[in-house]
Amino acid sequence: MIKSVKSRGFIINLILIIFLLLPLLVGAVSDDDLDLLQDEIKLKQNQITELKKQKEQYEQSLTQTRQQISTLNGQISNLDNVMAKLSLEVQTLNLEKEEVDLQVMNLNYQIEANTEDVVDYQDQISGILRLLNRTNYHSNFISIISQNDSIGTFFESLNQLNRITSNLKAKLNELLDKQNELSRQQNLLLQKKDQLEELNIKLAQNIEKMDNEKVYKSNLLYVTRGEESEFQTLINQLKAEQDAIDNEIYSLEIEARKKLYEANGEDFLSSESGFIWPVPSRKVTATFHDPDYPYRHIFEHPAIDIGSTPQRTPVRAVKSGYVAKVRDTGNSGGYNYIMLVHNEGLSTVYGHLNSMIVAEDTFVVQGEIIGYSGGMPGTAGAGNLTTGPHLHLEFRKNGIPVNPLSYLP
Known part of the structure; x- marks a missing residue:
């Protein structure tokens, strides 16, 4: 009878301890710091939504001003809208980054709290098992069950303990699942x-690009002196120059391939299966057929412009090829370029070069330096109304401009 009482007392005390500790084990994150984080996240989301609305308004304005860029006033208005839109995009990105940082902090906080909960549950279950072992239920089972007046009490206490243990295990599994889910969400946020x-x-x-547009706007107003007639004269000159370059490149490619075919030189062109970038930068400041290209009303932008390319950056052949043309205008302010012919009907053109170090009618290998970049207004090879140092890169398929980003890695 004494053993029965002791056993019953142990179970009752154990139950009391567990129920006293359960509130401490439930680690729901609901403190003031977390509430503040949630409020900050909502604030950022509202600010982002408002900025996106403003950006949409500028997009609508650009749709109109792009149709008016054939005039000087239209060009200036379009440039102002482009720069305003880019400014909004910068603000939006900064807010989105801040929002994600807050969400990561939020999840880290919850994961840390739930990790502590899991450890607490594990400790409690281990403690229960140790206490059960100390009571030697199995060794005392015969003596306890022989006392008829204590059998019911024994099984009642044992059932209560089993229910509590099962409940703790279930909650432990729930917390583990929650931690796994939070970890998954954190990984998603890190991906974001x-x-x-x-x-x-x-x-x-x-x-x-916005900085370049500012330079272009300043140069445009300087060259035209703010006069519409001067602007139209300039546009006609640019169109004639571009048409002449296009015709020259197209004709040169045909002549170069014919020459290579006759000399069996095309065998040299099939040395690589892919292309490389010609300069270290991957920053594209003007895309192929860029909708914001200022001269789009007279010709599409037939290339990509690679920014973050300081004056006289080494320019390398994107693939082994034949040097079909080296156009060097010296210090006349004209437009310098190199044209390479490759296999499979492809050719590449490198524009605004400040200087060239290869000769026509020679072969170059992939990665070989063929010249040095330019584009700084007023420098050799930059051409008219360049916006700043960069590399103009064209890809052509059978003489027709194609998107370089479809070929570059």
């Missing part, structure tokens, strides 16, 4: 943060 970093690179490109 990586995506935002990519957007940050893109917006850095747009910032450089």
Whole structure:
């Protein structure tokens, strides 16, 4: 009878201890710090939504001003709208990054709290098992069950203990599931943060583009002196120059391939299966057929412009090829370029070069330096109304411009 009482007392005390500790084990994150984080996240989301609305308004304005860029006033108005839109994109990105940082903090906080909960549950279950072992239920089972007046009490206490143990195990599994889910969400947020970093690179490109647009606007007003007639004269000159370059490149490619075919030189062109970037930068400041290209009303932008390319950056052949043309205008302010012919009907053109170090009618290998970049207004090879140092890169398929990003890695 004494053993029965002791056993019953142990179970009762154990139950009391567990129920006293259960509130401490439930680790729901609901403190003031977490509430503040949630409020900050909502604030950022509202600010992002508002900025996106403003951006949509500028997009609508750009749709109109792009149709008016054939006039000087239309060009200036379009440039102002482009720069305003880019400024909003920068603000939006910064807010999105701040929002993700807050969400990551929020999840880290919850994961830390739930990890502590899991450890607490494990400790409690281990403690229960140790206490059960100390009571030697199995060794005392015969003596306890022989006392008829204590058999019911024994099984009642044992059932209560089993229910509590099962409940703790169930809650432990729930918390483990919750922790796994939170970890999954954190991984998703980290992926989103990586995506935002990519957007940050893109917006850095747009910032450089915005700076270039400012230079272009300043040069445009200087060259035209704010006169519409001067602007139209300039546009006609640019159109004639671009048409002449296009015709020259197209004719040169045909002549070069014919020459290579006759000399069996095309065998040299099939040395690689892919292309490389010609300069270290991957920052594209103007895309192929860029909708914001200022001269789009007279010709499409037939290339990509690679920014973050300081004056006289080494320019390398994207693939082994034949040097079909080296156009060197000296210090006349004209437009310098190199044209390489490759296999499978492809050719590449490298524009705004400050200097060239290869000769026509020669072969170059992939990665070989063929010249040095330019584009700084007023420098050799930059051409008319360049916006700043960069590399103009064209890819052509059978003489027709195609998107370089479809070929570059």
